[in-house]
Amino acid sequence: MVRGDNRLGQYAMLAPLGISAVLVVLVSLALILALSVQRTDPALLFTEFSLTAYRESVARPLFWMVLGRSLLISAAVTIATLLLSYPVAYFIAFKAGRHKALLLVLISAPFFTSYLLRIFAWKIILGFNGVVNSFLKTLGLIEQPLQFLVYNPFSVVVALTHAYLAFAVLPIYVALERIDKSLIESASDLGARPFANFRQITLPLSLPGIIAAALLIFVPTVGDYVTPTLVGGPGGIMVGNLIQSEFGKANDWPAGSALSMAVIFSVGLLLALMAGGAKLARRPA
């Protein structure tokens, strides 16, 4: 075969990705690993080897509770986003015909207004005199405005879900678009009922897109601190807030680094376990 001879050229194709992502990643990891085993000192960054940071910051129940809360919130966001977006991606891939590109851009357009502005909008929607409350009041369903809609984990989930909708639609659409329609057609000709057809043909074939979307949503949301700061309230603090305060207010970089290592390790482990589990599930009976 003609392929596969120009090794240099092939590696060269990996180069841009390698330089940008890999180099920076390696440096970042090396940096926080090194910092995390330092003794805290206000003046110096690198003093001496010490596991105090891990002992004091990672080995406390508070961290694991907040991490657990963050993972739950991210999971909720991921599931909600996927459920809400899949039908739309499906619609665009199969029903939109010539209007695909148009619809994709229309789906993405609201996300070109700044995220911070949209969070403010959510405060109006969920807030005291906001859209939801006014609506429910006019319908006569409530007397006093609902106070529990915002400044808690619920509003964090809502804001993040909305923010990541496009991030789910696009990858799922990419996967769905390439499904060979004749597969679905033949299944249908062979008598498959609509939902079974979907479940056994379309859904599995779109799995790579779903997984890609899930990763793109779940992983970054675990470490987010901007959303909890703006709409999280006291109960919505996530692990990103803890890390950020160690680097900023508490001026304890070793602690912040130790927490980051713990988060990276935990989420990485979680993903590896899920990937392993998926492999097991796929093994033929």
Added chain:
Amino acid sequence: MKVPYVIDVVERRWLTVYVPLFALLLYLPSLLILLFSFNDGVYVAFPLKGFTTAWYEKLAANDALLRAARNSFAVGLFAATIATIAGTLGAFAIVRYKLRIAKAMTVLANLPLLIPAIILGIAMLVLLRAIGFGNSLWAIAVGHVVVCAPLSLSVMLSRFVDLDPALEEAALDLGANERKTFFVITLPLSLSAIAASFILCFTTSFDEFVVAFFLSGPEQTLPLYIWGQLRFPTTLPMILALGTVVLGATLALVVFSEWLRRRGPKVAMD
């Protein structure tokens, strides 16, 4: 190619209800932003106080805000383009060529997603300073390429995994070299994925705030500007006006290109 499904009718019915509801949810925050940008009051709260275009006038006069918007746009464009190129080339190499480091590469290239943004920001500041690069818009642009690369890689990987090599092999057998095959066969078939990658990267960069903070110099990006202005409640409506303008411009662009497309030659295209 229209395929007559049995499932068509069922799907059509509930999708016709669902998709508009989804669109409403999607646009609801934007509609409120639009609404309050014309509200004659500083505070974004009901009840509405009256109609005014004052915020738009103030926006037109606000140099700093407009510059921040322009900067975000520039950085987004740059980061999305470079990240998409890197992701496309990388994904293709990983999928098509049996390179030994492919697996390790994939994992490492996805790691920026996993690392908290504050760490990425600090690490990149340290790294860039070490090579003599200062805080500036360029630094932010480079930082955003790193942040967006995994996004592009994910999308392009899922695309190339599905791409039937038969077409490329046919071209190769017919005598085309690999480069030509890539540009003439592979890329055009992946246009929608490339577009998806570009849009995702641009959106991410446009809103990205933490890494931008650490790498920023005197030129701000829009999220940095807005975050800094939260201490000044009186500027919020002006920013809402900006958000509306951006959304309006995007929609106008979409309508315009749709109109162009309809008017174009009715011949089958690439």
Added chain:
Amino acid sequence: MKWRNKVGLMAGTLIGSGLIAIAAMAEDQLNYFTWSGYEVPDLQKTFEAQHPGALASTLFGDDDEAFTKVKAGFKPDLAHPCYDKLEHWKEAGLIEPMEKAKIKNWDKVFPIFRSLPGVEDGDKVWMVPWDWGNVSITYRTDLIPNAEQSWNLLWDPKYKGQVATIDSIHDTPLVAAVLAGVDPFNMDDAAIAKVKDVLVKQRDIVKMYTTDMTSVEQALASGELVAAMTWNASAVALKKQGVPVEYMTPKEGMLTWVCGYVMIKDTAHKDLAYDFINARLDKEPGQWLVENYGYGSSSKDSMGAVAPATLEELRLPADPDAMLKKTIFIETIHNSDKISKMFEAVKAGG
């Protein structure tokens, strides 16, 4: 590849690069790292006249963020942190002292600020105080008629879920310390534990810990909040919009903060820096600050230039000396790192 696509690709990169290049900084500029809003042209008129185009400002929204960024390697020429953080900046070796002789308007600064511990050091000066202000409670007079004039309002179970407090270590924990009866600026472990109890009690009452005054003012305007810890400018702004609020004078005392200029170590633009500071200590910038942002100016001339009626409305005295005898001045907080961790833990639920 179709020529169209090639052109599109190149266009994207070129336009992006081009726009970035246009924005690139010129040489020989003074990089002033400061709060968003302090870089406006109105505050720079004299300096701009002396050195046109020489000012480049990098902005931040929070001086903890600022400290992190400089510690990570960002090198501006001047920075604008607040007094209680001065020791942190010194300890981390980020700043160098300035020559008193070169600050020609140094004597115009109110003595009370000049004599703060750690500011003056022989013939050198670590920080040039420039702006100051108060922290107290802004509350809705219609929703809380006859409010007790005390910080306890933010701990009152009657207003559960309707109260907000500032998310920073030099505000809420200090008030908690005062209410717990300990010295806020010299807390030992036992004292920190006491303060933690007080803060935990407040957690159930508070709707949000925040520095986002935009949201706080909105919430006070809509009635979502009935009381909040704010800076003095918020009460003025709300009154202007017709919201019935009052800025409390608590019996325990308001908090007072002061911020100013520090010179980053080994800066190449020392002369520009001194010119800038001197220009800022002139009468006009300080006056503009008071009239537009509602904060106090450290310059006698500036405060003197503001109309007494305006000062009255802003609840600022013409001479901070008198007021500061009755308020709690935010000075260096010892053990601040431990207190920060404690505060974060309380906020997170632990």
